[in-house]
Amino acid sequence: MPESREAVPAPTAGHRQQPAPDQPVGPATPLAPARRIWPAAWPVTAVFVLSNATTPLYQVWQHEIGFSQGTLTVIFAFYIVGLLGSLLISGIASDRLGRRPVLLPALALGVAACLIFATATTVPALMVARLFSGIAVGAVVSAGMAAVTDVAGPGRERSAALLASCAMVFGAGLGPLLAGVLSETAPAPTVTVFMVEIVLLTTAFLVVLRMPLPRREAPERGAWVRIPSVPHDARRHLGLGIAVFAPGITATSFVLSLGPSLLTGLLGTTSRITAGAMAFAMFLAATGVQFAVRRLERRTILTAGAVTIALGVVALVTAVRTASVAMLAVSVLLAGAGQGMGQLGGLSLLNIAVPPQRLAEANAALNVGGYVPAGILPVSVGYLSDAVGLTAGTTAFAGVLATSAVMGGLLVLTSRLHEPGQGRAEPSSAPRLPAPQHRRPHDAPGDRG
Numbered sequence: 001m002p003e004s005r006e007a008v009p010a011p012t013a014g015h016r017q018q019p020a021p022d023q024p025v026g027p028a029t030p031l032a033p034a035r036r037i038w039p040a041a042w043p044v045t046a047v048f049v050l051s052n053a054t055t056p057l058y059q060v061w062q063h064e065i066g067f068s069q070g071t072l073t074v075i076f077a078f079y080i081v082g083l084l085g086s087l088l089i090s091g092i093a094s095d096r097l098g099r100r101p102v103l104l105p106a107l108a109l110g111v112a113a114c115l116i117f118a119t120a121t122t123v124p125a126l127m128v129a130r131l132f133s134g135i136a137v138g139a140v141v142s143a144g145m146a147a148v149t150d151v152a153g154p155g156r157e158r159s160a161a162l163l164a165s166c167a168m169v170f171g172a173g174l175g176p177l178l179a180g181v182l183s184e185t186a187p188a189p190t191v192t193v194f195m196v197e198i199v200l201l202t203t204a205f206l207v208v209l210r211m212p213l214p215r216r217e218a219p220e221r222g223a224w225v226r227i228p229s230v231p232h233d234a235r236r237h238l239g240l241g242i243a244v245f246a247p248g249i250t251a252t253s254f255v256l257s258l259g260p261s262l263l264t265g266l267l268g269t270t271s272r273i274t275a276g277a278m279a280f281a282m283f284l285a286a287t288g289v290q291f292a293v294r295r296l297e298r299r300t301i302l303t304a305g306a307v308t309i310a311l312g313v314v315a316l317v318t319a320v321r322t323a324s325v326a327m328l329a330v331s332v333l334l335a336g337a338g339q340g341m342g343q344l345g346g347l348s349l350l351n352i353a354v355p356p357q358r359l360a361e362a363n364a365a366l367n368v369g370g371y372v373p374a375g376i377l378p379v380s381v382g383y384l385s386d387a388v389g390l391t392a393g394t395t396a397f398a399g400v401l402a403t404s405a406v407m408g409g410l411l412v413l414t415s416r417l418h419e420p421g422q423g424r425a426e427p428s429s430a431p432r433l434p435a436p437q438h439r440r441p442h443d444a445p446g447d448r449g
Contacts (some may be wrong), residue, residue: 043140053197076257110132116128138367142228172283184272251312252339258390258394286337289340
């Protein structure tokens with residue numbers, strides 16, 4: 001049940017109230033126990049398990065149904081289309097109605113996607129299932145990640161950003177590993193995987209029902225479907241986050257869509273466990289690097305992310321040009337690390353710059369900026385590879401991605417980025433992370449969902 005909290009006047013848009021560094025947290029803004037923060041991230045993990053569980057199974061469907069590399073990337077693009085379409089409304093709806101009314105339908109749609117995947121025998125069925133899973137993911141990256149910040153409470157925005165980001169990338173990595181192992185060792189590979197995922201989504205549904213969430217203010221007037229945005233004085237934070245997050249998520253999207261094909265060409269193997277393990281290692285790197293850099297300034301995190309992505313692209317070209325499995329592994333790990341740093345830096349900037357009543361929309365805006373190129377470039381490479389070969393297509397992709405990563409890093413270095421409240425520690429009950437945080441007021445108790 002939600003805890004009682006006194007209502008506090010909302011801050012001016014784009015600003016959070018900042019108490020003195022030694023000011024204790026008063027009864028109007030009590031901190032949630034740490035044990036409540038971690039479960040709040042589980043729905044994010046569960047949905048992202050679904051998002052990439054298809055990666056090792058594409059080879060099975062290609063063999064059973066028969067389709068080209070170009071068609072494979074189009075199937076992947078339906079996921080991006082669903083995600084982007086969801087982001088146009090889910091963030092706004094979450095900020096106006098509450099997190100729960102957005103998360104519960106998203107989880108139900110994820111279950112529907114699982115059922116379609118488990119019985120798919122045609123390319124259109126795979127497209128519809130990927131579309132549904134994309135819609136569910138879009139709702140979770142906006143409402144679900146904002147819910148983690150809501151539950152964490154004021155003064156823990158940076159910890160919440162770290163936990164939500166790690167929940168996302170861990171789930172994204174666990175999905176292909178789980179699918180790869182189950183599809184090789186269990187009967188009915190494309191059925192068992194998604195039956196297990198339905199169980200995970202069901203547990204996430206129960207977590208959302210019990211999540212202590214603040215009630216939304218009366219819904220503001222305006223369009224319900226629009227391109228997500230942020231308050232004017234937070235636009236720089238959003239732009240800098242997108243500048244690094246977009247190349248990072250594009251690099252990992254390439255690995256998820258065409259990575260198994262690269263493995264087949266370099267290793268001559270169609271092992272789904274190997275393909276799943278490669279994706280898991282990529283997102284494990286994305287998770288681990290966020291804990292490694294969590295105490296650094298946000299500018300440093302974003303710059304390091306851009307450099308890492310560029311190095312990963314160089315390793316990718318080397319791998320396909322020299323048929324080096326070792327260099328492919330290096331490129332995959334660097335892609336994951338680059339996305340992790342870009343994602344953490346972007347979310348942290350939004351958590352300090354955007355008021356709580358706009359946070360889900362801000363998260364949606366960050367992901368729109370990241371997933372647009374992540375959908376376009378891998379599809380282009382897939383069709384280009386059908387025409388000129390995977391090596392030439394990958395090299396062209398690498399050139400575009402390296403350029404965007406370098407430009408993003410330079411933008412971060414040359415932009416003024418305020419790091420507010422350096423040196424202020426978080427409460428001892430929170431994870432031990434640096435917290436140059438502003439206090440964020442809570443609304444009245446309860447959640448309309």
